[in-house]
Amino acid sequence: MLKQAYAFVCAMALFAPCGGHAGQTVKIGFPIPLTGEIPKVGESTKFAAELFREEINAKGGLDVGGKKYPLEFIFEDNESKPETAVNVTLKLIDRDDVLAIVGPQSSRQAVPAGAVANDNETPMITPWSTNPDATKDRPWVFRAAFLDPFQAPVAADFAIKQFKAKKAAVLFEISNDYSKGLADHFRIAWEKRNGKGAVVAFESHGPKDQDFSAQLTKMIAAKPDFIFLPENYSFVALIVPQARDLGYRGAFMGSDAWGSAELMKLCGQACRGQFFSTHYAAAGAKGATKEFIDRYNKKYGYVPDDVAALTWDAVTLVTGAIQKAGKLEGDIRKMRKLIRDNLAAVTEFKGITGNMRFDAQGDPIKCAVIVAIDEKGDFTFKESVCPQ
Amino acid sequence: MELFLQQCVNALQWGSFYALIALGYTLVYGVLRLINFAHGDIFMVGAYIAFFVSTAFLAPDGVFGFSRELSLALTIPLTMVFTSIVGVALERIAYRPLMRKGAHRLYVVITALMCGLILENGNLALLGASRKTLPTLLDKNIYSLGGVAVTNLKLWVIFAAAFVFVVLHFIVTKTRMGMAMRAVSWDKFALPLMGIPLERVIVFTFILGSSVAGLGGMLFAMSYPVLEPYMGAMTGWKAFIAAVVGGIGDIRGAFAGGFLLAFVEIMVAAFLPSTFRDLFAFSILLFILWQRPTGIFGKPLTTKI
Numbered sequence: 275m276l277k278q279a280y281a282f283v284c285a286m287a288l289f290a291p292c293g294g295h296a297g298q299t300v301k302i303g304f305p306i307p308l309t310g311e312i313p314k315v316g317e318s319t320k321f322a323a324e325l326f327r328e329e330i331n332a333k334g335g336l337d338v339g340g341k342k343y344p345l346e347f348i349f350e351d352n353e354s355k356p357e358t359a360v361n362v363t364l365k366l367i368d369r370d371d372v373l374a375i376v377g378p379q380s381s382r383q384a385v386p387a388g389a390v391a392n393d394n395e396t397p398m399i400t401p402w403s404t405n406p407d408a409t410k411d412r413p414w415v416f417r418a419a420f421l422d423p424f425q426a427p428v429a430a431d432f433a434i435k436q437f438k439a440k441k442a443a444v445l446f447e448i449s450n451d452y453s454k455g456l457a458d459h460f461r462i463a464w465e466k467r468n469g470k471g472a473v474v475a476f477e478s479h480g481p482k483d484q485d486f487s488a489q490l491t492k493m494i495a496a497k498p499d500f501i502f503l504p505e506n507y508s509f510v511a512l513i514v515p516q517a518r519d520l521g522y523r524g525a526f527m528g529s530d531a532w533g534s535a536e537l538m539k540l541c542g543q544a545c546r547g548q549f550f551s552t553h554y555a556a557a558g559a560k561g562a563t564k565e566f567i568d569r570y571n572k573k574y575g576y577v578p579d580d581v582a583a584l585t586w587d588a589v590t591l592v593t594g595a596i597q598k599a600g601k602l603e604g605d606i607r608k609m610r611k612l613i614r615d616n617l618a619a620v621t622e623f624k625g626i627t628g629n630m631r632f633d634a635q636g637d638p639i640k641c642a643v644i645v646a647i648d649e650k651g652d653f654t655f656k657e658s659v660c661p662q
Numbered sequence: 663m664e665l666f667l668q669q670c671v672n673a674l675q676w677g678s679f680y681a682l683i684a685l686g687y688t689l690v691y692g693v694l695r696l697i698n699f700a701h702g703d704i705f706m707v708g709a710y711i712a713f714f715v716s717t718a719f720l721a722p723d724g725v726f727g728f729s730r731e732l733s734l735a736l737t738i739p740l741t742m743v744f745t746s747i748v749g750v751a752l753e754r755i756a757y758r759p760l761m762r763k764g765a766h767r768l769y770v771v772i773t774a775l776m777c778g779l780i781l782e783n784g785n786l787a788l789l790g791a792s793r794k795t796l797p798t799l800l801d802k803n804i805y806s807l808g809g810v811a812v813t814n815l816k817l818w819v820i821f822a823a824a825f826v827f828v829v830l831h832f833i834v835t836k837t838r839m840g841m842a843m844r845a846v847s848w849d850k851f852a853l854p855l856m857g858i859p860l861e862r863v864i865v866f867t868f869i870l871g872s873s874v875a876g877l878g879g880m881l882f883a884m885s886y887p888v889l890e891p892y893m894g895a896m897t898g899w900k901a902f903i904a905a906v907v908g909g910i911g912d913i914r915g916a917f918a919g920g921f922l923l924a925f926v927e928i929m930v931a932a933f934l935p936s937t938f939r940d941l942f943a944f945s946i947l948l949f950i951l952w953q954r955p956t957g958i959f960g961k962p963l964t965t966k967i
Contacts (some may be wrong), residue, residue, distance in 0.1 A: 448937055456694070475937045482896040484886045486929035487672035488939075495665050508793055511888050519804060521811035540795045540888050658701030 303366030311355025322582035359383035381405035381452035401584035426459035439499035456504035511540035587625035680779035681920030682878030683901035686871035703899010708879025749872025814860035909960025
């Protein structure tokens with residue numbers, strides 16, 4: 275009987291260990307895609323975050339109101355699935371008692387997870403999500419990336435200039451908020467510039483598809499000047515070679531989800547010479563950006579992608595908001611509220627992905643970069659497009 | 663018209679993969695009355711084995727440093743051998759002990775489902791989530807025949823599916839082992855009395871089914887060079903449906919069902935909005951099953967296989 279009671283107390287202690295210890299460390303939760311469709315995105319997030327944590331903790335911790343608190347990052351795998359993203363975000367908020375959430379990365383997970391964070395009044399900042407719905411009417415949710423309504427016209431203008439294109443074809447993933455949203459915004463932008471019917475093919479596919487020959491055959495038959503692919507890199511590596519096999523010779527234009535360090539490994543020769551819009555270009559970076567790239571490269575052996583850079587900025591924003599609070603104690607709800615208010619109060623921020631201003635919705639206004647994939651497979655800077 | 667022919671070629675290539683997987687389902691079902699739900703994942707394992715074998719062989723990174731042609735020629739049989747070892751291991755470890763204890767078939771089917779999940783997640787734990795890509799083993803040539811684009815690889819895939827079908831059909835209908843397989847499906851209990859080694863026949867069936875899945879996995883990895891642990895799950899499910907629509911237990915049915923499913927999928931995506939592909943495709947298959955519950959080639963409770 276005593277033994278059972280003891281076991282019960284132990285079990286309780288396992289589930290609620292945090293009550294007395296709040297304030298010892300600065301806890302931030304990361305619901306990120308460590309497995310599933312986009313594992314490299316999760317890896318980049320984790321690597322960038324750990325680089326940040328090591329730097330701060332080497333100095334004794336985060337300086338809040340004159341006292342140093344070590345950073346504690348909790349990484350949870352959202353399996354690249356919306357439903358898992360919701361569950362792990364809830365777990366981070368309820369069980370791990372994190373002060374703030376950084377992530378999820380893809381809009382497909384960030385849109386539903388943002389609802390959870392907002393309902394539970396926990397500040398969340400998604401580094402990479404570009405779909406407007408992630409932050410829309412959610413005072414607790416922020417982001418570090420630009421928005422698709424901005425990215426889509428950037429891609430459209432560049433295609434007109436670079437390919438002298440009049441007709442566009444689009445292929446997107448129907449079940450992905452990011453892909454679908456960007457495809458829709460692109461269609462609006464393209465038809466505004468080239469008239470109705472200028473998008474000659476607008477095709478979709480499912481989340482587990484591997485063969486796109488039916489859609490591509492249809493698209494190629496419509497004779498587009500280029501194909502717009504707002505897709506995750508793992509799909510890009512399948513779609514581009516398949517289109518070539520079907521005899522398509524024209525250009526592709528991609529979006530920021532192309533920018534993973536893994537794209538060239540999977541896609542190889544076929545993706546060279548294509549362009550995509552993204553958040554930053556590693557080649558030719560200067561100042562703090564260059565410093566970050568060098569340190570990341572030295573530690574992990576490859577050049578960080580845009581996810582890593584945006585994560586760095588997002589973590590900088592969150593820790594900055596915690597520092598501004600000036601103290602770290604008391605009620606976790608009040609602390610979260612304080613962090614949210616500080617995040618909302620940020621109007622200008624100098625990040626390694628460029629300078630950004632924040633609008634009323636909590637969305638940054640910042641420049642986009644067009645990247646060309648050169649003959650060696652490196653992502654090189656082509657041009658920068660800033661909002662007026 | 664060109665468009666239609668192009669879509670037919672697409673369907674033939676895609677259907678070849680369904681057919682190769684469906685053949686494995688149908689062989690095991692025909693002999694054991696067991697739906698081997700791990701089969702889609704054995705297909706995935708085949709793709710990964712092809713990846714490891716070919717990277718080990720191929721110059722300049724491989725251990726052996728062979729040329730492309732030689733690597734390809736060696737990878738095909740080795741992939742089939744290793745994949746069939748995995749298939750037989752599953753039979754040994756998971757299915758045979760249950761069947762020896764006389765467990766109901768339902769439990770064996772559930773075990774098969776679990777084995778599939780173990781293979782997927784074991785792969786994830788062992789190799790990590792990052793995708794693999796098969797090295798180029800075959801220089802791709804694109805031929806244009808009257809506006810229809812075909813690659814040499816696609817032709818090989820279609821040829822391989824047809825060849826495997828012919829070979830399997832021959833084995834099952836014309837050889838002594840095939841006769842034994844058919845005998846197992848007739849009466850498992852009378853068989854040992856006739857001096858036929860039941861378990862050896864079962865192992866042979868698993869070798870056949872898994873090596874075909876291995877070949878399919880390798881060709882798949884060559885055609886769609888992004889490997890991930892869950893790649894076999896969805897394709898395997900669909901191939902299973904194809905086998906059922908064709909009439910599970912009949913290898914003509916698996917072959918026909920695989921191509922039928924691919925044609926329906928591709929043509930729906932080609933002439934209707936692609937968003938509705940699976941909705942329409944599977945409604946059509948449902949209708950076929952509704953009309954013929956035993957599938958196209960299936961016969962109600964007579965000889966299977």
